[in-house]
Amino acid sequence: MDPLEDVLALLDTCGHVSAGLVAGGDWAVDFPPPPGVKFNAVRRGRCLLEVDGVPESIALSEGDCFLLTRRRGFTLRSGPQVPAVAAGPLFARADAGVARAGDGDDVHLLGGRFSFGARAQELLLDGLPPVIHLSAGTGRAQAVRWVLDAIDEELRHRQMGATLVAEHLAIVMLVHVLRSHLASGAGTGPGWLAGLADPAVTAALACVHRDPAHPWTVAELARAGSVSRTVLATRFKKAVGQAPHEYLTAWRIELAAKRLRKGEDTIASIAHAVGYGSDSALSTAFKRVMGTSPRDYREQTESAEKVQMH
Template sequence: MDPLSDVLSLLKPRSYVSSGFDAGGAWSIQFADQHGLIKCYAVISGGCWLSIEGVTDAVRLQQGDCFVLPSGRPFRLASDLTLPSVAASTIFPPVRDGGVVSFNGGGDFFIVGSRFAVSGSHADMLMSMLPPIAHIRNESDQAALRWSVERMMQELRERQPGSSLMAQHLAHMMLIQALRLYMAEHSDRSVGWLFALADKQLGAALNAIHSDPAHRWTLQDLAEHACMSRSAFALKFKETIGSAPMEYVTRWRMLLAGERLANSSDPISAIAVALGYESESAFSTAFKRVMGCSPRQYR
């Protein structure tokens, strides 16, 4: 698979829920830590502000906009960001598929959305590779994503045969669509793992790593895939992705190892060899450094 498919497949979406929110008047709602949740939204009418923890500038949302929050950070939706916020937990009852929550009588702002939890091992580490928001403004792009959101609502509301599997595939579709469109719309940006995929040079190196994680990669090998000198490649990789190339190789191997430890009965020695380590000891040392515990403790 390609790197984006690799990362998203390890997230293992589950617990799909779709609902609507109808607000009126002046309002401001704070959503707490969205740990382990990815949310996809489409603005049906009206507009509001979106503020995400750790993101300097608030985003103005208008009718037709679609956006995905893939990082799980706390966020706030408000008609006016100067208003004091109320906690979302005081407004939203236990989630009901296809239900609509009305606030202040509704009528001014209406949004529909789908959310899904991720259950893959070390989901936080994987989600940190994604942007805090993928905001889709292009009208034709919005239509494609909005169809997925509305279809998700229909599947969860009607519960036809096969609806659970359909919801799973739609969740993946929404996330991949949004990230692809976001990459295309913001191709001028240069920092972040997602944009490294879109970069011709770094993308070639990342594809090589993900296609054969057990290969005994060297900095020279990866630089050659990127058609760059070692020093220029190492600098660009670190500045864009935030880690050195060989650190990235090790971290990706350990994420794959964690998946096999959690979901197979393969011996640790076999996992070590499959990921390019000559001994179980060398593998265990690397695993503990990256994952914070030994392979046996992890399993």
């Protein structure tokens, strides 16, 4: 697995496709802050996107899509100064998977969201801007358009397993949008995601993710990226915000934490799987990174899950 695949898998990333929106004339719809990451794609027409806390509105045209990576309210509208209606009642009246606003069908939007398990904010979302806008004119737009066409096809014909197929296709769209964002050089906060924009750092990250239990040295990671130890250490720290050995420790702890949340393995077996010789060695590193012992972390997770069930 590469780092992007690894992190999305670690976070139990799931796609959810919601009712579409068809609108025309003068219209505006207010959406509450969404759970997870919201996406919309303009399949026909054009509209404006306004996001709470983002000073400028974003013009969306046919073929454009956006990701909203923060829990912020947003409005989609035909133009400025149009009074908005609440999305909840509008989508509650959706017919055949389509909600309607305004008068006509000049605009068609396909929407949904991505949900994640624990640690998504720190591992993925904090490194992204509040809104990622992928314009139809960008290089990867064609791949995203293909995915959206396929989702549309599934939702229109509703063959067996259509929802499952559409939600897996949504994950494909997410990967393409993230790739496009990285390739654009747009703002990405320090972290593994920013490291993917640097070939030498990407090679080092790939080594760590391919075999996290290996006792990687800076020299080995530098050889993988065809640079010197000094160059890798400097570029890795600048992009990721951590030294290579710190990132290796942090990733091992993330893997251990997921196994602890699942509750299936002993702490000793988890320690061995992620590169520690004993449960005490894992416990020391885990407490340094997470602020609690593996045993207490597992108990806290189990307690939280029981509360959610009730």
